[in-house]
Amino acid sequence: MELTTICLTALIIGFLLIGNSPIQMPREAWGYTLATVFFAVIGGASFFGQIIHTALPALRQTHDTPEDYFEHIAKVLYHGRVKFSAPDHHFNREFGICCDQEGHCISCLDLQDEEYGEIQAFSRMLHNRMNSLERNKTTAEQARMLEDAPNHPLRPGVPRPAEYFKILQSRRELPVSAMRQEFLDVYHKSKRYLKVVVLMGETGSGKTTQVPQFVWYDEYASGKIVACTQPRRLAATSVASRVADEMGVTLGEEVGYSVRFDDKFRSDISRTHTRLQYMTDGLLLQEALKDANFSEYACIIIDEAHERTKATDILMALLKVAVQKQDGLKVVIMSAIMDADKFAQYFGVGQPFNVPGRPHPVDVYYLEKATSDWMVSALHTAKHITDNMPPGDILLFVPTIDNVVECCKRLNEKLANRLHALPLYAALSRSKQTKALSQSTTGTRRCIVATNVAETSLTIDGIVYVIDTGIEMHSSYNPRGDMETLESAEISKASARQRAGRAGRAGRTRPGVCFRMYTKEAFDEDFAPEQPPGILSSSMIQEVLQLMSMGIRNVAGFDFIDPPDTEVYLRALYELNAMGYIDDHAKITPVGKMGAQIPVHPVWYNAIVEGQKLGCGVEMVALAALGSTQDPVLLHPPRVAVARVAHSRFTCSNSDHITNLHALHAYVRTKIQDNMDMAQWCFDAFIDQRVMEEVLQIREQLKAKVQSMLDAPLTSASFDDEFELKIRKALARGLYTNSAIEKGEDVYMTVHDAVPAVVPMTSALFKQGYPWVVFDKVACYGNRIFIENATAVDPEWLASVVQDLPFFQDGMLSVKRDEARTIRQSYVKESLDAARARLRSSAN
Known part of the structure; x- marks a missing residue:
């Protein structure tokens, strides 16, 4: 009772001080300040909360309390100098602040109309506090104060979302x-x-x-x-x-x-x-x-x-x-x-x-004996978890997208109604990615089958169990043959730890569990500590050109954390010089500066420019887009024969590039039709819808970029007898550095590296026997080397379109290591010489 009397006395003193202070504060705020501070000191935090709830409205109504004064009180509260408790989660309605028992703001009450102005003032104060933050001088306390506020500091008057x-x-x-x-x-x-x-x-x-x-x-x-x-x-x-x-x-x-x-x-x-x-x-x-x-x-x-x-x-x-x-x-x-x-x-x-990481334990189990079929072992493990283990979702790591699809199919067939398998990989549609990342609402256990995209960064709700196959697709690069090798290989120990760390993050009531589809001995002896950096296992042609366009002349001396091998740089410089993008002194040319700007491999710039001259610029942009993604035409065993029948309407027998272009045009024509089920059409046509949509995006981006660079609209070819011929000629101009001559039995030898490569059975050129081809790249899968995306060309085109460049001159052809430096592939020289003779004859 005495304390209440003292506080009421302080309130009366505050009223008396209003208007009588010798120091001029805005609208005579001295009285309010003294009364407020007196309440805080004498009455304590809890009592202050009760008094301020009743006293401040009276002060406001009687003396037109200034808005900035209430902002000041809010600052005092949020700085923690004065706190008030409310055991039953009542709140200070003056500011719309809902507090817990420790006085921390946790939400904002729906305000009455007469209180809306006050919360607006408070919100403006928060906004001002954001603007008053000093760069590189903020504290964790300042940031937390803004994060704890009921309203968003950047949106005056807008409450935080309920889930915030x-x-x-x-x-x-x-x-x-x-x-x-x-x-x-x-x-x-x-x-x-x-x-x-x-x-x-x-x-x-x-x-x-x-x-x-x-x-x-x-x-x-x-x-x-x-x-x-x-x-x-x-x-x-x-x-x-x-x-x-x-x-x-x-x-x-x-x-x-x-x-x-x-x-x-x-x-x-x-x-x-x-x-x-x-x-x-x-x-x-x-x-x-x-x-x-x-x-x-x-x-x-x-x-x-x-x-x-x-x-x-x-x-x-x-x-x-x-x-x-x-x-x-x-x-x-x-x-x-x-x-x-x-x-x-x-x-x-x-x-x-x-x-440190979150301290949740993970139990790791290895196979007792090595398996020859990791997929069978992984599927059996998923079934074991479903049949015998407590609730919790499964994350299964596999190497490829095809593996993802196959595992999902098998699991959903064998464990229907008990386990729902969902795919997760980078190229998956946004809606399906969201479905995999969100926790199930049906109560059915899920198995997320993923590539290594799920190793880091992603939060997949509900995961308790991880099945790690220990395999991923690993690429390497041989600069001597300008050839990529893609093969399945063991993951690194670091990746294995990352995968195991995904287990048990759904909750902390029990350990996560990681089942490794390999033995402990294999992990210790065969798994490398870390995977090699990507810069050490791939071509640097595009990147070297980009760095040179930034003004970095000595790219080989650039300070990379792990610099590539010298041969990788030499190969890049050789290819760029052959394309005309750098001169003989390794200085970037005007054409090279243009080629560095396009968002696809620079080899396509020459092809697009040539296509523009021949009247098929739009088509070459589309081919560049197709060449920058996965193959949209699905021709995978064992359904190759069925797929070939479906693709017969697209096939151009002398060009994989034009075959893919026909498929793209058919996709676009079908897409604009009303009431067309595109998913079903793609299934029947053996077309990858996701890839086609990505191609269309690249095409539009590249088209806008090239038109801006050329300052002219792109030309488009009429679909007549010259349509395919124009495109093949433009491809010869763009891809001539990737050329090969037939050696027999669908085996081609690359012109400059003498690498033997076969035409795959999925190619339109399979068993066609064209003497010369240009192609996208040479790649090694397993123990065989393949030419990817080939188009038949005439040697006269190669000799004529690059006559200002030395690429096909005798001095540039591959030679043997003998004293006479004999040309390794004499038939290449003979074919080119005959083509030049025909050109001279026709000119006369």
Whole structure:
């Protein structure tokens, strides 16, 4: 009772002070301030909550309390200097703040009309606090205050979504959240020439979703973009969607993504409005062609750096230079494994910033004996889990998309109504990806059958069990034959740990379980510690041209974290010189600068330009798009015979390229028809609908780019007797560096490397016996070398269209290692000499 009397006395004193203070504050706020502080000190937090609920409305009604005063009170509350408790989750209606027992804001009540102005004022205060954030000087407390607010700090008067605070609570449980201030301290300490932070975060640490948000608040005042790269499109889009939910915003506004052929931005908002942007590393590399200093960005975060994709390694090399040139640019390299030490050494930043993973145990089981059929073992394991193990979804890793489809088919047939198998791979449609990533609502156990796309970044709800086949598709590159080899091989120990880490993340009540379809002995002895970087196992032709277009003359001396072999550079320079993209002094030519700009392999630029001259520019753009994806025509055993009948309407017997073009035209014609079931049409025609849609996207993007570069509309060929001839001539001009001559029995020898390769049975040229062909590439599958996508050409075309280049001159042909340096393939010289003679004869 005495305490109540004292507080009421303080209230009366406050009234008396109003208007009588010698110090002029806005609208005589001294009295309110003294009364409020007196209540807080004397009455305690709980009593203050009760008094302010009744006293402040009276003050407002009596004395027209200023709006900024209520903002001040809200600031006091949110800074934690004054807290009030409400055991029954009542709230301070003056500000629409719902508090828990510890005084932390957890939601916002539906306001009455007369209270709406107050919440608007409070929201404006939050917005002002966002604008008052100082770049690279924010604290974790400041950011949490804004995250805890009932209204969105960037949208005055707009309450947070209902699910926001539930998600916020789960975010705060992530290991990296507890280290937010420590991370900011390291991030702030980076100096002018040392503006890089290397972070090693274990699986489940939350680095992919949380660190970009930490940086977003810290860089908000810069007005620039915070980018976070991902090695795969699926990861970029799904993580962006998750982060938008966590921030309580609409995907495409404050948070967006950019991947090949898909940007998520509102059309009425400029790109700079989306301050946090997830993107693929390849897309950011394309942007670097226009701005190698990354001047639009405040910070670039390279996530999953341990995957060492070719684009990631090139980006790191470019960023190492850019941070020294571009004021204000910072870089964060995030890795999930011990490669972080190597990154720290590369950037010269000392020890990595380490974030532990979530401490959930995973029980790992190996096969007792090695299996000769991993698929059978994996399917049996899935059945065992379904029959005998407690509830929980399964994640099954397989090497290829075909394996994904086959496993899903078998599981759904054998375990119908008990297990629902779903596919997951990068090229899957968005709706099917979302279905796989979302937790089941039916109660039926799921088995997500995935390629290695599910190893990192993605959060797949409900996974308790992992079945790891230990196999993936691995590519390598032989620069001497300009040949790729694709084969199944063991994953690395690092990948195995990543896969096991996906188990048990659905809950913490019991351990996750990982079943490995290989023995412990094989894991210890046969699995490499890490997979080789992509830059060491692929061609560098396109990348060397791109780097040269940025002004990097000595590409072989460029500071990559793991530089490619010298032969890889020499092969790239040789090919670029043969295309006319660099001169004999390794200096990029005007044509080379144009070729570097197109979003497909530069070999297609010459083909498109020649097609434009011949009147088939549109068709060559379509072929370039087709050559940049998987083959859309499905001709896989054992249904090749049936598929050939379906494809007979598309087939051009002397060109795989034109065959695919006919299929594309048929797809487009069918698509524009009303009430057409495209899925059924594609099934009957043995056409991959997903690939066709991607081709159409590439075609439109490339068409716009080329028309802009040429400053002219593209020509299109009439479908007449000259249609196929024009296209084949244009292909000869573009692909002449990939040419081969028949040696017999469907075996061709590449002109310059003398590599024997066969025409596959799926080719339109199979058993046709054309003397000369041009092709997309030579690839090795298993123990056989194949020519991919071939078109028959006349040697006269090769001799005439490249007469200004030395590619087919005698001095450029492959020679033997004898004293006379005899031409290795004399029949190549004989055929070319005969073609030149015919050209001279016709000219006379």
